Amino acid sequence: MAQATGPSRSQPATLSDVARLAGVSIATASKALNGRSQVRAETRTRVIEAAERLAFRPNQVARGLLAGRTGTVGLLTSDLEGRFSIPILMGAEDAFGAGEVAVFLCDARGDAIREQHHVRALLGRRVDGLIVVGSRTDPRPSLGRELPVPVVYAYAPSENPEDLSIVPDSVGAGRIAVEHLLACGRTRIAHITGDPGYAAAQERAEGARAALAGAGLALVGEPRFGAWSEGWGRAATAMLLDQHPEVDAVLCGSDQIARGVIDVLRERGLRVPEDVAVMGFDNWRVLTSASRPPLTSVDMNLEQVGRAAAHALFTAISGGTRRSGTETLPCRVVIRGSTVPLA
Amino acid sequence: MAQATGPSRSQPATLSDVARLAGVSIATASKALNGRSQVRAETRTRVIEAAERLAFRPNQVARGLLAGRTGTVGLLTSDLEGRFSIPILMGAEDAFGAGEVAVFLCDARGDAIREQHHVRALLGRRVDGLIVVGSRTDPRPSLGRELPVPVVYAYAPSENPEDLSIVPDSVGAGRIAVEHLLACGRTRIAHITGDPGYAAAQERAEGARAALAGAGLALVGEPRFGAWSEGWGRAATAMLLDQHPEVDAVLCGSDQIARGVIDVLRERGLRVPEDVAVMGFDNWRVLTSASRPPLTSVDMNLEQVGRAAAHALFTAISGGTRRSGTETLPCRVVIRGSTVPLA
């Protein structure tokens, strides 16, 4: 079904088409359309009308070639599946979108070789900058300092402190979570969290411990590290209740863990939140709002991380001050039914 | 902390830098690097060495300007949050990625105005084609037939049958789901599904009914439409058990619904899968594998949809036959613990 004269026939109009129709030179047409001053008003309107008649859209490729700036950035992610890349991606798209920037998306699938390949391809396309999004908050290798464009790392910081990284404040997140539970009058707080190999797990636990210490309290038992799964949440809760039946709140390292925790609490005849308050992390809607009761959770403000990264990149591209180091952004507690003040 | 001589100083090398270093003309350098034949072997190696010394990467922008093809495509999605866009996006990235194509990602947030804006911006960047990804399988307005580049619709088909759309086979999905339950020896099958305003809900129900009819059976009661939520799954299950306690399988319109269904079944003392088998739709890992027992679910093969869309687009770009109409791709049943043959 190949067709000689398909529906998508006409080549896009060029500036010289516009100039010809308006009866002026290419240079004048360009100036007229770009608001340059050296054009008589009458001439300008004639050119603009011609451009509209032809549905003229300036070729950004040509413009990019000339200007040395393409108005594009590369967004390099390591796991699209993960729920962390997406909000960051949205925030970045958001921060750029309104303006004149377009985003190339590349998924390296967690493979350093593929990542290197993508970086090369993006540089070949002369992107103006790069955002690197990780799938966990542990530091990752730098892309190197020799790149011809600025780079910002989001969520997963770069190992190199000369790079600029924007990450959520995991320690602070643990702290505000505990502060919320304390505000609800809970004092016997346990912590069930995920893989101890994750910086996020360690940092949240550290923040929680610090907040409790500040109030002259301590966790009920040690933090229980395990996996980021409902199954671990269930298993750990069973052990917890056997050893510490007095617990009146469980801070969970993720929403998934919290779901498992809630299930076992209910099975054991404990009411949530009356007897035991439960909190999660990540504020993953599908889990928090479907849970019974809806789950209070710490939101890492990932869209904001994405926006901040995009903004920092934009500043660097525009020749502004180029920051470095790891900058943290605060998290926030989203309160739902699983935590309420003690009666 | 602005710095005059930052770490990212040098402009990328151009072909003329390479030519100068190798002591040849620009034309010769180009031919040498691109494997053209009219270059002596010795000259070619000299040029290649020079290019490596300078870390030369051909400027794809210039190349695109010249060739009239940029090697880029736009991917227009309506909801990045949704779990449907992402696998499609991955499939598309996959199909292109290895080759020479880069993907511009744009999220229209479900807003037609913003979508139009993005289309214009992408055309201004002279993308070679567009993929439009929807958030549900209901037909959506066409971008129009007057675009200068080919367009493929993925997941959400275009209303215009002249466009090419690639969608999962929802009717077939309902059918194979029922066939699996029948193969497990279940005959009293109920269907609890989501919002009746979704084509996917209607089509899956239709497929399920057809498969049952083919076996000389019928659904237990009518399909129960509601919402795509656990809450609805719980409520509908309670009603179902009151009216039809004899049910031995529940086909659910989504994994979330299935989670709710399983919860209520267990609360009512019914064993899954021994007494009642449960199936979901979408095969959303976080739900299916965390459920007790793990949930059998229908996977819509969305990555495959994305790959197929990318492939069709690529063919159209390369001047191959340009297909039209809505093409469906089969779904598949992923069997887990929630469905087993009757003892």
Next chain:
DNA sequence: AAACGGGCCGAAAAGGCTTTCTGAGACGCT
């Protein structure tokens, strides 16, 4: 010996746009 044919290289154009520089015409001033 003259012509011819390859092999290899370089000049130049093309692609669409922006910007600088030059030039033409109009006007006011001495």
Next chain:
DNA sequence: AGCGTCTCAGAAAGCCTTTTCGGCCCGTTT
């Protein structure tokens, strides 16, 4: 009348690469 000054339009260069075409040098043929 002559000159300087403005305003506005156009010519041309430049961004970087690919490709065509012309030309040079040598070896071969008649």
